[in-house]
Amino acid sequence: xxxxxxxxxxxxxxxxxxxxxxxxxxxxxxxxxxxxxxxxxxxxxxxxxxxxxxxxxxxxxxxxxxxxxxxxxxxxxxxxxxxxxxxxxxxxxxxxxxxxxxxxxxxxxxxxxxxxxxxxxxxxxxxxxxxxxxxxxxxxxxxxxxxxxxxxxxxxxxxxxxxxxxxxxxxxxxxxxxxxxxxxxxxxxxxxxxxxxxxxxxxxxxxxxxxxxxxxxxxxxxxxxxxxxxxxxxxxxxxxxxxxxxxxxxxxxxxxxxxxxxxxxxxxxxxxxxxxxxxxxxxxxxxxxxxxxxxxxxxxxxxxxxxxxxxxxxxxxxxxxxxxxxxxx
Amino acid sequence: xxxxxxxxxxxxxxxxxxxxxxxxxxxxxxxxxxxxxxxxxxxxxxxxxxxxxxxxxxxxxxxxxxxxxxxxxxxxxxxxxxxxxxxxxxxxxxxxxxxxxxxxxxxxxxxxxxxxxxxxxxxxxxxxxxxxxxxxxxxxxxxxxxxxxxxxxxxxxxxxxxxxxxxxxxxxxxxxxxxxxxxxxxxxxxxxxxxxxxxxxxxxxxxxxxxxxxxxxxxxxxxxxxxxxxxxxxxxxxxxxxxxxxxxxxxxxxxxxxxxxxxxxxxxxxxxxxxxxxxxxxxxxxxxxxxxxxxxxx
Amino acid sequence: xxxxxxxxxxxxxxxxxxxxxxxxxxxxxxxxxxxxxxxxxxxxxxxxxxxxxxxxxxxxxxxxxxxxxxxxxxxxxxxxxxxxxxxxxxxxxxxxxxxxxxxxxxxxxxxxxxxxxxxxxxxxxxxxxxxxxxxxxxxxxxxxxxxxxxxxxxxxxxxxxxxxxxxxxxxxxxxxxxxxxxxxxxxxxxxxxxxxxxxxxxxxxxxxxxxxxxxxxxxxxxxxxxxxxxxxxxxxxxxxxxxxxxxxxxxxxxxxxxxxxxxxxxxxxxxxxxxxxxxxxxxxxxxxxxxxxxxxxxxxxxxxxx
Numbered sequence: 001x002x003x004x005x006x007x008x009x010x011x012x013x014x015x016x017x018x019x020x021x022x023x024x025x026x027x028x029x030x031x032x033x034x035x036x037x038x039x040x041x042x043x044x045x046x047x048x049x050x051x052x053x054x055x056x057x058x059x060x061x062x063x064x065x066x067x068x069x070x071x072x073x074x075x076x077x078x079x080x081x082x083x084x085x086x087x088x089x090x091x092x093x094x095x096x097x098x099x100x101x102x103x104x105x106x107x108x109x110x111x112x113x114x115x116x117x118x119x120x121x122x123x124x125x126x127x128x129x130x131x132x133x134x135x136x137x138x139x140x141x142x143x144x145x146x147x148x149x150x151x152x153x154x155x156x157x158x159x160x161x162x163x164x165x166x167x168x169x170x171x172x173x174x175x176x177x178x179x180x181x182x183x184x185x186x187x188x189x190x191x192x193x194x195x196x197x198x199x200x201x202x203x204x205x206x207x208x209x210x211x212x213x214x215x216x217x218x219x220x221x222x223x224x225x226x227x228x229x230x231x232x233x234x235x236x237x238x239x240x241x242x243x244x245x246x247x248x249x250x251x252x253x254x255x256x257x258x259x260x261x262x263x264x265x266x267x268x269x270x271x272x273x274x275x276x277x278x279x280x281x282x283x284x285x286x287x288x289x290x291x292x293x294x295x296x297x298x299x300x301x302x303x304x305x306x307x308x309x310x311x312x313x314x315x316x317x318x319x320x321x322x323x324x325x326x327x328x329x
Numbered sequence: 330x331x332x333x334x335x336x337x338x339x340x341x342x343x344x345x346x347x348x349x350x351x352x353x354x355x356x357x358x359x360x361x362x363x364x365x366x367x368x369x370x371x372x373x374x375x376x377x378x379x380x381x382x383x384x385x386x387x388x389x390x391x392x393x394x395x396x397x398x399x400x401x402x403x404x405x406x407x408x409x410x411x412x413x414x415x416x417x418x419x420x421x422x423x424x425x426x427x428x429x430x431x432x433x434x435x436x437x438x439x440x441x442x443x444x445x446x447x448x449x450x451x452x453x454x455x456x457x458x459x460x461x462x463x464x465x466x467x468x469x470x471x472x473x474x475x476x477x478x479x480x481x482x483x484x485x486x487x488x489x490x491x492x493x494x495x496x497x498x499x500x501x502x503x504x505x506x507x508x509x510x511x512x513x514x515x516x517x518x519x520x521x522x523x524x525x526x527x528x529x530x531x532x533x534x535x536x537x538x539x540x541x542x543x544x545x546x547x548x549x550x551x552x553x554x555x556x557x558x559x560x561x562x563x564x565x566x567x568x569x570x571x572x573x574x575x576x577x578x579x580x581x582x583x584x585x586x587x588x589x590x591x592x593x594x595x596x597x598x599x600x601x602x603x604x605x606x607x608x609x610x611x612x613x614x615x616x617x618x619x620x621x622x623x624x625x626x627x
Numbered sequence: 628x629x630x631x632x633x634x635x636x637x638x639x640x641x642x643x644x645x646x647x648x649x650x651x652x653x654x655x656x657x658x659x660x661x662x663x664x665x666x667x668x669x670x671x672x673x674x675x676x677x678x679x680x681x682x683x684x685x686x687x688x689x690x691x692x693x694x695x696x697x698x699x700x701x702x703x704x705x706x707x708x709x710x711x712x713x714x715x716x717x718x719x720x721x722x723x724x725x726x727x728x729x730x731x732x733x734x735x736x737x738x739x740x741x742x743x744x745x746x747x748x749x750x751x752x753x754x755x756x757x758x759x760x761x762x763x764x765x766x767x768x769x770x771x772x773x774x775x776x777x778x779x780x781x782x783x784x785x786x787x788x789x790x791x792x793x794x795x796x797x798x799x800x801x802x803x804x805x806x807x808x809x810x811x812x813x814x815x816x817x818x819x820x821x822x823x824x825x826x827x828x829x830x831x832x833x834x835x836x837x838x839x840x841x842x843x844x845x846x847x848x849x850x851x852x853x854x855x856x857x858x859x860x861x862x863x864x865x866x867x868x869x870x871x872x873x874x875x876x877x878x879x880x881x882x883x884x885x886x887x888x889x890x891x892x893x894x895x896x897x898x899x900x901x902x903x904x905x906x907x908x909x910x911x912x913x914x915x916x917x918x919x920x921x922x923x924x925x926x927x928x929x930x931x932x933x
Contacts, residue, residue: 064835089841097838104836109829114851114926124837159927175837466642469862469915471869474904477888478650481900558769562874565771567892581772585878588779599772607767614763 009081010037011215012061012100012183017075019053019060026287027071030056032239034075035312038183038215038232045230045247046219047262051283053239054219058185061217062100063092080182098128101176105188107168111160117144117171118156124178143174147204166197173204180212187219202229223266227251232318235259238284238294241312245319255321257299293323301325358615364608368601372424379418380404383575387413392591408593411583416593419575420601426576427605430490430560431553438495439549442502443541447533449503450510461507468500472559473568480568490560490569498552505548509541543620551613554606561602577602631929635919639912646908647698650901651691703902706891713902716887721906724876724883728868730803735811743818744853747826748845758815765812770871774805774878802879806871810864817860821853828852851925858922862915869907 019031031053038044046054059065061077063084077084079099087095104110112120121140125131131139137156144152147170160168169189176184186205190198202225209216218229226233227247234244235258243256254260261279281298290296292307299306305324313326371378381404390413396406407416449460476493483489513519513536522532563569564578572579577598584594678684685693697703703713746758781801825831826849834848835841873885880886884903891899923929 062836064832093838093840095838096836102833102836104829104833106829110833112830112834112848112852113928114855115848116927123839127838159931161928162931172833175833462638462641466638466645469866469911470642470646471866471907471911473870473873474888474907477892477900478904480892481897554767558767559870561769562771562870565874566877566889578769578771581769581775585775588775589783592779595772595775599769599776602769602772603767606769607763610763610767 008039010039010078011080012217013037013076013078014057014061015076015078017057017060017073017077019056019065019071019073021066021071023287028286029239029289030286031060032289034236034239034241036234036241036244038217040182040215041209041213042232043209043216043218043230045226045233046217046236047221047223047226047233048236049221049283051286052236053286054236055187056239057236058102058187058217058219061185062096062102063087063089064096097124097175097181098179099181100183100185101179101181102185103169103172103176103187103189106192107165107172108192110172111168113160115159116156117158117160117163121156121171121175121178124175128179143178144171146177147171147174147208149174166193166201169193169201170204173201173208177208177212177214181214183215183217184209185217185219188221190225191220191222198225205229223251223263235262238289239286240294240322241320242295242323243319243321244312245316249316249319255315255319255326256295256323257301257325258295259321261300358612361608361611361615364604365612368424368428368605368608371421372428375418375421375425379415379421380406381415381418383414383418383422384573385414389413392587392594394591395593407597408591410580410591410594411587416597419580420577420597422575423577423580423598424601424605426487426570426574427557427560427602430487430494430570431557431609434491434494434498434556434560435549435552437491438498438552439502439545441495442499443506443538443545445499445503446506446508447510447537447541450507450514451529451533451537453514457507460503464500464503464507467497468504470497472497473563473566476563476568477566480563485568485571487570487574490563493563494556494559498556501552502545502548505544506541509544510537513537513540547613547617547620550609550616554609554613557602557606557609631923632920635916639916643905643908643912647695647905648691650904651694698902698905703905704898706896706899713898716899717884717902717906720882720884720887723881724872724885727799727802727806727876727881727883728872730799731807731810731868731872734803735807735814739811739814739818743815744822744845744850746815746819747822747853750823755819758819762812762816762819765809765815768808770805770809771874771878773808774802774875777801777805778878802875802881805879806868806875809871810868813860813864813867814857817857818853821856822849825849825852855922855926858918858925861918861921862911865914865918866911869911 014037015035017031017034018029021028021030034053034057036044046057048054056065060073061084063073065071065073073085075085079095084092084095111117118137118140121143122136125139125143126136129139137153140156141152144155149155149167149170155163155167155171160171163171169192173189184205189205190201193201205216206229218225220226230247232245233247233250234241235250235256236242237258243250243254243259250259251263254263258279265278279298284290284294284297292309293299293302294309296302296306303324310322310324310327312320312322315321315326387409390405390409391411393405393409393413394401395408395416396403398408401408405415405417407420409415410419445460445464449457449464472494475496476490479485479489479493519532519536522536527535560569561576561578561581564576565582567579567582569578570576580598581595584591584596584598588595701714703717705711706713706716709716742754742758742761746755749755778801822845826845831844831849834844839848869885872883873888875881876883876885877889884907887899888903890896891903
């Protein structure tokens, strides 16, 4: 898992994370043995279909898993050496927002409709930096300005329903970098935005990362965005990472059949297509996962060996794939 | 290292199986259904199963206690009232009044209210605004006041009770159905129907109404209990069903002065009301949870 | 915002106007209103005299306006039973009813809020179950029956609290509790369901992600949103409060407006009933207006609409 060119310790190191939820339809293995690390200034893309466990992984990192169901949360999540899974809830409340920040998907519902933007900005800033009164207001306005919101002082008095989707997502971004955090988790932040706004927002995120040097985990199902934003990417399927490595390498020589299928299903400009290639079959029911490789049922290159769950195997430096095809024979 | 995910919050959008699956999963609310069935049977069969004529007075048998008291007898299992009338029979006959009042009122109110809601939601705009103003004004008017006026001017009667309650009750249905219709109107199948040339009547009756039936059923069930209580309150005040027809509310009023000595005169009618209304409310809650949990607010 | 207030006031006035017409028409439509006003023994001459005196021989429209005009000034005629101006009776009784209503609201709100919120936060625990039981019972128990039972046991047998009348703080408890019970159950249920919905929302999730302390998330971020459905229904609950109050006042011999209405019913005292109905309607309208304003205060989306 180490990149030879880098000697920096990772900001976040997740090892064998498991989130199993006991529901009345069975035990849902939402996250089943996920491991990765992200360094300062680096962006890791987390890619997969709906239900692959991308969002649950993020929520597990900040320990905001559903509390109405019982289950287990295992593994280690080291944030700058500190294992988050051993923290008490009170300690986590001090870590969330300050050390780890998150941007959620839908800007229309992320902001509290009955409180002003100012209040929602001031709250974290006051908590993180202990500012009051005029200093607090100034800082809040500065933060809004840093995400390129025009007339920030006026905006503080506005309410969420008075802003457009793009603006709201910027506000959420401003709240996320208020501390500034060591790790920013962006869970499909541009999925609900207009295409024209998406590019601007992505550019903004990159700029903020350059300025504050945080590590970023970027969840998306859009491979184009991965190419633009991420240095490394992890492909998730049925709660596990099936392939992970540098973006360029994954795109040019994917090893895992699922990654290959994903890349193939994206139509390319200029290529002649008779029909769109889709991946056959359905994603598995996370409450009834097979004992072996989760992708076996849909895999065009399935073998007998796949009845046993494959481990993560190194394909190249910094590039792993969870598939028996990569195993030495 | 194990950590209890019971700390921390937010809900996971777990996929719910469809409503019918849920229906099979959930056990039927046997007790409420049983109680309701029992009372319905009692109401229908009252003449056959009553031990005595509910209006027959007998001064010799005044204030007999229920059968388990030493002075009681099986002739009057729940005792007798001030005029010697048999309590059990009166309770049986009283159920006719309460159940009929409940069902009739609710049916009237829901029919009218749903119609208003459908029309308001479908047409929108000016008509919707006007109708909703009307609805809001009606909805927050205390039912009893209207019933009082009717009782004093026209005289208390069964019809008055039904009218007084229904005239206020419809507004609730209108509001809720209209809300549902507004949501439905956003859906594609309505647009498709209209593009295909369907007129207002067709869209409303074929497409909108069937999709609001779930809500209607829940609301109707929940409201029957409310109407029964209101009717009883009115009868208690003397503005409801007039004597000598046995009505639970007026029975309670009659027994009020003798609560210390002859407690059963007021107690059993009240218990009957409690059981019936509780049964309807529990049934309504179950229906709501099964058919459409989004109606949690009702 | 001003337009909002004005439109609501207008709406209330229209509703009141409609009500006054209803009252007016009902009285006249059921035959000669004099039947309601004059004693049984009145002769033909008395009727003719009364008719001229009361102006009942004038056209209906004129009568209506004079009726409204007088009502606005507070002149509701004379009570048949008490032989006093009705407005006097009302002035005596109204403050008592208001006191009872206020007491009941305080009691129910102070229990409904913590119970409702906690029931949602600790869903599935005994607090939740208790709250649900209270909610169902509140909607199923006939209040007057409960009142009678309470009078019998708590006041009669146990002698802990006074059975009726209005004398000091203790006498407020039983009637206030009885009236408030229904409202408590309803409000608590609304709060619980409102909180359950809000606690699931994205913005609450984000608040937690930001590191906001859980207590603040629940009691500030979530609650303010959960209040919206509660406030929406508050007007209706006030109407229910009024309804319940009429019955409760009767049982507890509380000298308020409700008791006056009951006395009016029993003696077919039309001027009294008419006055009580109109007064109550005005109060309900004012309260609803207040609630609407409160709604606008809580939810900025309403303030800025249109």
